[in-house]
Amino acid sequence: MEFRIADTFTDSLARLTGDEQKDVKTAAFDLQVNPAHPSLQFHKLDKAKDRRFWSIRVNSDIRLIVHRTDSSLLLCFVGHHDDAYRWGESRRLETHPKTGAAQFVEVRETVQEIAVPRYVEATPVVETVRSRAPEPKPALFADLPDDVLLGYGVPAEWLPDVRRVNEDTLLGLADHLPSEAAEALLELATGGTPTVAQPVAAGADPFAHPDAQRRFRVMANVEELERALDYPWDKWTIFLHPAQRSLVERSYSGPARAAGSAGTGKTIVALHRAVFLARTNSDARVLLTTFSGALANALRAKLRRLISNEPRLGERLEVQSVNAIGRRLYAANGGEKIATRDVVQKAVKAAGNAVEGHKFSQQFLLTEWEQVVDAWQLETWEQYRDVVRLGRKTRLKEAQRAVLWQIFERVRSELKARGMVTYPEVFSRVAARLREGGHPPFEFAVVDEAQDVSVAQLRFLAAMGAGRPNALFFAGDLGQRIFQQPFSWKALGVDVRGRSFTLRINYRTSHQIRARADRLLGPEVADVDGNTEGRKGTVSTFNGPQPEIMVLDTTELEIKAVSGWLQDGITKGIAPHEIGVFVRSAAELGRARAAVEAAKLPYKILDDHVETTTGMASISTMHLAKGLEFRAVVVMACDDEVIPLQERIESVTDDSDLEEVYNTERHLLYVACTRARDRLVVTGVAPGSEFLDDLRN
Secondary structure (H helix, E strand, O other): OOEEEEEHHHHHHOOHHHHHHHHHHHHHHHHHOOOOOOOEEEEEEEOOOOEEEEEOOOOOOEEEEEEEEEOEEEEEEEEEEEHHHHHOOOEEEEEOOOOOOEEEEEHHHHHOOOOOOOOOOOOOOOOOOOOOOOOOOOOOOOOOOHHHHHHHHOHHHHHHHHHHHHHOHHHHOOOOOOOOHHHHHHHHHOOOOOOOOOOOOOOOOOOHHHHOOOOEEEEEOOOHHHHHHOOOHHHHOOOOOOHHHHHHHHOOOEEEEEOOOOOHHHHHHHHHHHHHHHHHHOOOOOEEEEEOOHHHHHHHHHHHOOOOHHHHHOEEEEEEEEEHHHHHHOOOOOOOOOOOHHHHHHHHHHHHHHHOOOOHHHHHHHHHHHHHHHOOOOOOHHHHHHHOOOOOOOOOOOOHHHHHHHHHHHHHHHHHHOOEEEEEHHHHHHHHHHHHOOOOOOOOEEOOHHHOHHHHHHHHHHHHHHOOOOOEEOOHHHHHHOOOOOOHHHOOOOOOOOOOOEEEEEEEOOHHHHHHHHHOOOOOEEEOOOEEEEEEEEEEOOOOOEEEEEEEEOOHHHHHHHHHHHHHHHHHHOOOOHEEEEOOOOHHHHHHHHHHHHHHOOOOEEEOOOOOOOEEEEEEEEHHHOOOOEEEEEOOOOOOOOOOOOHHHHOOOOOHHHHHHHHHHHHHHHHHHHOOOEEEEEEEEEEOOOOHHHHHH
């Protein structure tokens, strides 16, 4: 007998308490091992439209809803008695007549009214009743033929509702449709062209259809079921969207990249891609990497969940930051000591003071060294004279460059005299050995948050990949670039043109939060090589309250407002560990801590390990927000001189460089806001950050 679980089951399991989940897991294991186990009490749902839905008693109140046939058993839902019965009585498991995919169809007559909840900001809104009703908005899909709508997976009985829907009611309707139908209609409404999966052949297994595989999964053994039940909130460990699966399992002739805005599942694709490569190449070593140690720690935790029932894969899958790999490979060949940033800063300052006749600031000298001279490993005056200073908008005449080169030669000499190298030099030397014929330490590398990989790191990765098919896979979002100046990947031998793909379905963030956060960025972001990532056409498939933007007169009032917001969330069923509070830098952590303490919530201030703790709210700087998600997020202390950070603005020596500072500061706020799934509040003290105007409008 085939034993399956549905994503609706894992969703509902995640909403139960810890003790309730333990009881459910015991019942689920008993059901998988022996469906005729005497402790299992099957009860037919008399009011169910689908006569194959049954209830199983877990304890005095919790019920499992299963779909049972002679050859299969499907875990569909779990909840308190009335909720479980209500779910089972309002759905049918069907094979779609056009696509051939198995799908749950909500029974139309059980839905009393379809309407979009209307949320308002904290400011009261007074509406004047007019004698004349407003003109109804036009129906979006009235002219689409039945065959087209059916091809998108719309259930036949929902066709009349789809024809009547307008832009105000679309999101409300989407909540009642199978996910493939909802996504297609949302994409149509935003001007896109949905991708339609090919129908399966007549008589084929309806669970084999790509759209069915996103929500149903066969549990081949107890270990697979254990993984699914241990992490019910991490649906991505079990279920993949067809667009994600396509990128994971595709063969690429050269370097490839998965792009997409926050919440579209790029990290999920990267994780599954690394596991797929390890599974399908039994002798290969696979590197899963990213630009920082904190993010590598987060990836390592996620990977453990993904391969928990296949521990042997972990022997050939390594998760490290790029710098950690570079250090190890360099040390293996007896390399010199790596200079810290503090050592480099002092060397640059000393060299700048030693060379007379220039007016360049210490900050300019340091960034010119880091982003141009050291990044590109320029060793001669001619190389520096002729280099294209991408991302450095301050123009330099040849005479100015000549003075600067005197300074940078002194920096190089000082580091050499001390027997030290910089990270870019480490990667340059390791890359040179690989190009000379050294055996690559990994056959495949998968790189997450690739938009913040440095010049030197990419040079090393390019040498390791050496143009081999499938050797390099990148996942990232140009709109989340925080740490790196833009530069040409193509110039370093990593050309993803023609192999760059954009994910457009946002799974993490509600429509309301995503739409607001996107206002912080332009409609399209392009890299130096001409690859573009458009944000238009990205859709979120669920509703939520409108984000709240609060600008208070004092920090005390801000702390009071945030604590009240947090307490309100707790009363609405949000657990402490489902709350994240972010600030621009460590200087503002005290305000966040005061607000959480005032709300009487237990909390943890995250460090570079970025490990959240059950039962505790998380407090963090925005730089550590990547890779995290919470049901409710507070972004605090968005004051006028905090974001964008006044210290960074004052360090700019040329007005043309301000654009890059503003871009990365906007990206930081965007990252923090898009950690929220359902609820978001952004606060500051008057006059507040100028970025808040973009979030409001």
